[in-house]
Amino acid sequence: MKTKIFYCTSPYPLAPLVAGVLTGRLPSVFDQKTFRDFACANNFSLYPQGKPVCLGISPTGEKVMAISTGNASINPDNIINGFLTMYGLGSNHYSLVKVTCRERFWLLLGRFMMAIPFLNNPGRLVIEWRIKKIYPDLVETLRS
Amino acid sequence: MKIIYHCYGGNHSSVTAAAVHLGKLPQNRLPTAGELLSLELFDKQGSRDIGKIIKVGTDGWGNDVFVVGRLSRPQILFNMFRGLGEQFEIAPEDYILVDVGMLVNNTMRVGGLLSRGFGLINIGRPLVIRGTISDYQKICDLVSKIKNGLQNGRKFATYAHYIFCPEVSH
Numbered sequence: 087m088k089t090k091i092f093y094c095t096s097p098y099p100l101a102p103l104v105a106g107v108l109t110g111r112l113p114s115v116f117d118q119k120t121f122r123d124f125a126c127a128n129n130f131s132l133y134p135q136g137k138p139v140c141l142g143i144s145p146t147g148e149k150v151m152a153i154s155t156g157n158a159s160i161n162p163d164n165i166i167n168g169f170l171t172m173y174g175l176g177s178n179h180y181s182l183v184k185v186t187c188r189e190r191f192w193l194l195l196g197r198f199m200m201a202i203p204f205l206n207n208p209g210r211l212v213i214e215w216r217i218k219k220i221y222p223d224l225v226e227t228l229r230s
Numbered sequence: 231m232k233i234i235y236h237c238y239g240g241n242h243s244s245v246t247a248a249a250v251h252l253g254k255l256p257q258n259r260l261p262t263a264g265e266l267l268s269l270e271l272f273d274k275q276g277s278r279d280i281g282k283i284i285k286v287g288t289d290g291w292g293n294d295v296f297v298v299g300r301l302s303r304p305q306i307l308f309n310m311f312r313g314l315g316e317q318f319e320i321a322p323e324d325y326i327l328v329d330v331g332m333l334v335n336n337t338m339r340v341g342g343l344l345s346r347g348f349g350l351i352n353i354g355r356p357l358v359i360r361g362t363i364s365d366y367q368k369i370c371d372l373v374s375k376i377k378n379g380l381q382n383g384r385k386f387a388t389y390a391h392y393i394f395c396p397e398v399s400h
Contacts, residue, residue: 089318136310137313138313155303159277164282164283165283172294
């Protein structure tokens with residue numbers, strides 16, 4: 087089975103969101119409750135940077151994975167390609183999709199606020215506010 | 231078995247360690263500046279090459295030796311290797327991640343920043359060579375421990391997803 091790997095270098099894990107939309111775990115229009123449930127279920131507040139998360143099977147029968155490296159500009163595509171090529175896995179085994187991030191400042195601010203106990207909830211709201219704004223762009227990633 | 235030496239930029243310490251491992255640099259004496267500069271990857275990679283896993287050669291036991299730069303986030307590299315290995319059924323015993331970054335001294339840091347970060351090669355490269363030579367013995371000790379472990383059939387799997395660096399005698 088071919089694997090589709092979404093990756094991003096945003097402060098907040100956006101790649102799992104796009105992967106969630108593809109697998110049908112998230113709607114294509116932003117819904118606060120579903121988003122919160124999804125974020126809690128995947129432990130977004132303590133997301134392990136760089137760890138691939140499997141989010142199910144896409145409608146076209148591909149395994150869907152997501153990797154978020156936090157705010158590190160470490161070129162995850164180089165590492166993924168390098169590691170899999172090392173073991174003889176090529177483009178017929180997997181495909182890479184980059185999820186771009188436009189709201190880096192606000193997401194980073196939200197993450198910092200969430201790290202401070204009494205600013206946790208406002209930080210979460212800041213992130214939700216910006217995710218709601220960029221959600222159509224994230225969904226658009228699937229169409230492009 | 232794949233042996234992957236990694237450091238901040240994949241330019242100096244990891245390249246030196248890989249060269250020592252492959253016998254391209256001597257273990258019984260300090261290398262000269264010319265020997266270091268003759269290495270194909272020494273002080274050559276830019277920021278776009280961060281994360282590229284580059285094969286340097288194959289050692290005498292048939293192990294492939296690679297170098298990679300991972301900035302200051304080794305945990306991302308470990309998480310990715312471990313996670314992708316699980317998803318694509320690659321056993322963690324198949325590779326060893328060796329963190330050479332912790333052997334980097336301040337001279338190498340400043341030299342590397344000037345040479346690779348700001349493009350001031352004339353100032354940065356001599357500094358990084360001096361730094362590499364001053365801590366060369368530590369790199370050799372690390373490589374010796376890895377090679378001894380491989381020769382004795384030591385299992386590295388338990389360390390594969392942690393910052394792996396055997397004790398180095400100073």
